[in-house]
Amino acid sequence: xxxxxxxxxxxxxxxxxxxxxxxxxxxxxxxxxxxxxxxxxxxxxxxxxxxxxxxxxxxxxxxxxxxxxxxxxxxxxxxxxxxxxxxxxxxxxxxxxxxxxxxxxxxxxxxxxxxxxxxxxxxxxxxxxxxxxxxxxxxxxxxxxxxxxxxxxxxxxxxxxxxxxxxxxxxxxxxxxxxxxxxxxxxxxxxxxxxxxxxxxxxxxxxxxxxxxxxxxxxxxxxxxxxxxxxxxxxxxxxxxxxxxxxxxxxxxxxxxxxxxxxxxxxxxxxxxxxxxxxxxxxxxxxxxxxxxxxxxxxxxxxxxxxxxxxxxxxx
Amino acid sequence: xxxxxxxxxxxxxxxxxxxxxxxxxxxxxxxxxxxxxxxxxxxxxxxxxxxxxxxxxxxxxxxxxxxxxxxxxxxxxxxxxxxxxxxxxxxxxxxxxxxxxxxxxxxxxxxxxxxxxxxxxxxxxxxxxxxxxxxxxxxxxxxxxxxxxxxxxxxxxxxxxxxxxxxxxxxxxxxxxxxxxxxxxxxxxxxxxxxxxxxxxxxxxxxxxxxxxxxxxxxxxxxxxxxxxxxxxxxxxxxxxxxxxxxxxxxxxxxxxxxxxxxxxxxxxxxxxxxxxxxxxxxxxxxxxxxxxxxxxxxxxxxxxxxxxxxxxxxx
Numbered sequence: 169x170x171x172x173x174x175x176x177x178x179x180x181x182x183x184x185x186x187x188x189x190x191x192x193x194x195x196x197x198x199x200x201x202x203x204x205x206x207x208x209x210x211x212x213x214x215x216x217x218x219x220x221x222x223x224x225x226x227x228x229x230x231x232x233x234x235x236x237x238x239x240x241x242x243x244x245x246x247x248x249x250x251x252x253x254x255x256x257x258x259x260x261x262x263x264x265x266x267x268x269x270x271x272x273x274x275x276x277x278x279x280x281x282x283x284x285x286x287x288x289x290x291x292x293x294x295x296x297x298x299x300x301x302x303x304x305x306x307x308x309x310x311x312x313x314x315x316x317x318x319x320x321x322x323x324x325x326x327x328x329x330x331x332x333x334x335x336x337x338x339x340x341x342x343x344x345x346x347x348x349x350x351x352x353x354x355x356x357x358x359x360x361x362x363x364x365x366x367x368x369x370x371x372x373x374x375x376x377x378x379x380x381x382x383x384x385x386x387x388x389x390x391x392x393x394x395x396x397x398x399x400x401x402x403x404x405x406x407x408x409x410x411x412x413x414x415x416x417x418x419x420x421x422x423x424x425x426x427x428x429x430x431x432x433x434x435x436x437x438x439x440x441x442x443x444x445x446x447x448x449x450x451x452x453x454x455x456x457x458x459x460x461x462x463x464x465x466x467x468x469x470x471x472x473x474x475x476x477x478x479x480x481x482x483x484x
Numbered sequence: 485x486x487x488x489x490x491x492x493x494x495x496x497x498x499x500x501x502x503x504x505x506x507x508x509x510x511x512x513x514x515x516x517x518x519x520x521x522x523x524x525x526x527x528x529x530x531x532x533x534x535x536x537x538x539x540x541x542x543x544x545x546x547x548x549x550x551x552x553x554x555x556x557x558x559x560x561x562x563x564x565x566x567x568x569x570x571x572x573x574x575x576x577x578x579x580x581x582x583x584x585x586x587x588x589x590x591x592x593x594x595x596x597x598x599x600x601x602x603x604x605x606x607x608x609x610x611x612x613x614x615x616x617x618x619x620x621x622x623x624x625x626x627x628x629x630x631x632x633x634x635x636x637x638x639x640x641x642x643x644x645x646x647x648x649x650x651x652x653x654x655x656x657x658x659x660x661x662x663x664x665x666x667x668x669x670x671x672x673x674x675x676x677x678x679x680x681x682x683x684x685x686x687x688x689x690x691x692x693x694x695x696x697x698x699x700x701x702x703x704x705x706x707x708x709x710x711x712x713x714x715x716x717x718x719x720x721x722x723x724x725x726x727x728x729x730x731x732x733x734x735x736x737x738x739x740x741x742x743x744x745x746x747x748x749x750x751x752x753x754x755x756x757x758x759x760x761x762x763x764x765x766x767x768x769x770x771x772x773x774x775x776x777x778x779x780x781x782x783x784x785x786x787x788x789x790x791x792x793x794x795x796x797x798x799x800x
Contacts, residue, residue, distance in 0.1 A: 294534035
C-alpha cells in the first residue's frame with residue numbers, strides 16, 4: 169500500500185462519521201462545501217502546532233490528535249459558536265503506520281466528543297507540523313468578541329486554572345503521583361468549553377479562551393475593549409491538586425500558565441442576574457472591569473509573575 | 485520592536501485592504517466571522533507548502549507569497565467559486581524583517597489581484613511551512629465537482645500546459661534565455677483561472693485544476709465520475725516557448741507536469757454549444773469522456789510518461 173492510500177485509510181473514516189448536515193461535500197474534491205443555515209454567521213480559526221515548540225518530541229500521537237483538535241476548537245467556544253467541521257494540514261516526516269493509527273484514533277475521539285467533522289485537508293512531507301482550521305456557526309451578529317467589555321462588567325472564568333501549566337514539569341514522569349496524574353490529564357486531553365460558550369451568547373459582553381495564561385488573555389480583552397480591570401487574585405479558581413504545590417507556584421501558574429482552555433468572559437451585572445443558575449455555577453467571578461486602562465491585582469502575594477507565556481506570537 | 489509586533493506590522497495591512505463585505509471580523513479575535521449571503525454555498529480548501537519540498541530553499545519570498553496564495557486560490561477556480569477570504573498559518577525559523585517584508589508584499593499583490601482578503605491566521609516558530617486556507621462562495625448547489633463527468637462530454641483545458649514544469653530545470657539559471665524567462669514566469673507567478681471557473685458554472689459537468697499534471701488530474705475526474713476518457717495528445721495546448729524543447733520533452737511536460745494551475749473541465753456537447761464564444765475561446769477541446777474506465781491516449785508519441793508528479797500525496 170502506498171503512503172497516499174495508507175493516509176487515506178486512516179482519515180477517511182473521520183470524514184464519514186457523524187457528518188454535520190451543513191457539510192455538503194467533504195474530503196476528496198478541490199474544495200469542501202458547507203451550507204451555513206440562514207440566520208447564522210460562520211466563525212473560523214486556525215491553530216498551528218509544531219513539534220518541539222507546542223508539544224514535546226516523541227509526544228503520544230493519540231494525545232496529539234486529541235489536543236490539536238481541542239486547542240483549535242476552544243476558539244469556537246470563545247466565540248459562543250456551535251462546532252461544524254474542520255480541516256487538517258498535516259506535515260509528517262514519514263508515513264509511519266503505528267503513528268498514523270494512534271494519531272487518527274485520538275483525532276477521531278476528539279472529533280466525536282466535540283461534534284466536529286473532518287471536512288478536508290492536505291498531507292505533506294516535512295518536519296512534524298499540524299494546522300487545524302475549525303468552523304462553527306453562531307446566530308447572526310451574536311458571536312462573542314473580545315471587544316465588548318465595559319466598565320462595571322464582572323470578570324469570570326470557568327473551571328480551574330493552572331493545571332496544564334503544572335503538568336509541563338512532569339510530562340515524562342515514569343510513575344506520576346495521583347496529583348500529577350490529575351493535572352497531566354488536563355494537559356493531555358483538554359476539554360474545550362463548547363457548551364458553556366454557547367450558553368453565554370446573549371449574556372457575556374466579551375470572551376476569550378485561556379490559552380496563553382489568564383493575565384495575558386484578559387489583557388487581550390482589555391486592549392480590544394479599551395478598558396482596564398481589577399482582579400482578586402485569591403478568587404482565581406485552582407484545583408485541589410494544584411494547591412498542593414509549594415509557595416506561590418500554584419497561584420503563579422493559575423495566573424500565567426496557558427493550555428487549560430477554560431473561558432474568561434465579562435458579563436454586565438444585570439446580565440449575570442439573568443443567567444441561569446446552572447450556567448452561573450460553571451463560572452467564578454474573579455474581578456471587575458474598570459474604565460481606567462491597566463490590569464490591577466488585589467489580594468495576591470507580592471511576587472506574582474505578570475507575563476503570560478507566548479510562543480513566538482499569535483499574530484494575524 | 486518584538487517579533488510579535490514586527491509580524492503584525494507586515495500582515496495587518498493585508499487584512500484591512502479592500503476587505504470583502506462578507507468578512508464581518510478579520511484578524512485579532514479568537515475567530516474571524518464571515519456572513520455567507522443567502523443562496524450561496526461556502527467552499528474552502530487548504531494547501532500546505534514546505535520549504536525544500538514544494539519550493540526550493542532560499543526561494544524568493546515575494547514569489548513565495550504570490551505562489552502560495554495562487555496555488556490555494558486555484559482550488560476555488562476549480563469549484564467555480566468567487567474568492568472571499570483566506571487564513572495563513574505561517575511557520576518561520578526566525579522573524580527576519582527583509583524576508584517578511586518581501587513575503588508580505590508578494591502576498592498582498594496576489595491578494596489584491598485575486599480579490600481575496602486575509603481573515604486570520606497563526607504564526608509559529610519552526611521549519612518554514614505555510615498552510616493557506618481559502619474561502620469562496622458559489623450559487624447554492626452549483627459548485628463544480630469532480631464527480632459529474634458523463635460519457636460523451638468534451639474534455640477541455642484552459643491556457644497552455646507544461647510551462648511551469650519546464651521551469652523547474654532552470655529555476656536558478658543566472659541569465660535565462662527569452663524562452664526560459666517565459667516559462668519561469670508561469671512557475672513563479674501562476675494565475676489561477678478564477679474568472680473562467682465562475683463562467684463555467686452551469687455549463688461544465690466536472691472540473692479540476694491542473695496541479696499534479698494533466699493525466700493525473702484528469703484521472704481524478706474519471707475516478708470520481710466512474711468513467712473513462714480518450715485524449716488526443718496532439719491537441720494538448722503548449723506554449724511556443726515549450727515547443728522549442730527537444731524530442732518528446734514538451735509533450736511529456738504538458739501531460740504530466742504540475743504547477744500550471746490551468747483548469748481541466750468536462751462539458752456535455754449541448755452545453756458547449758450554449759457556452760459564450762468568449763468562454764469557448766479560453767478552452768481547448770482535447771478529448772472525450774467514454775463509458776469504459778481507463779485513460780486512452782491517441783496520436784501521441786510512444787514514450788509518453790503516464791505518471792503525474794505526486795508530493796507525498798494530497799490525501800484527506
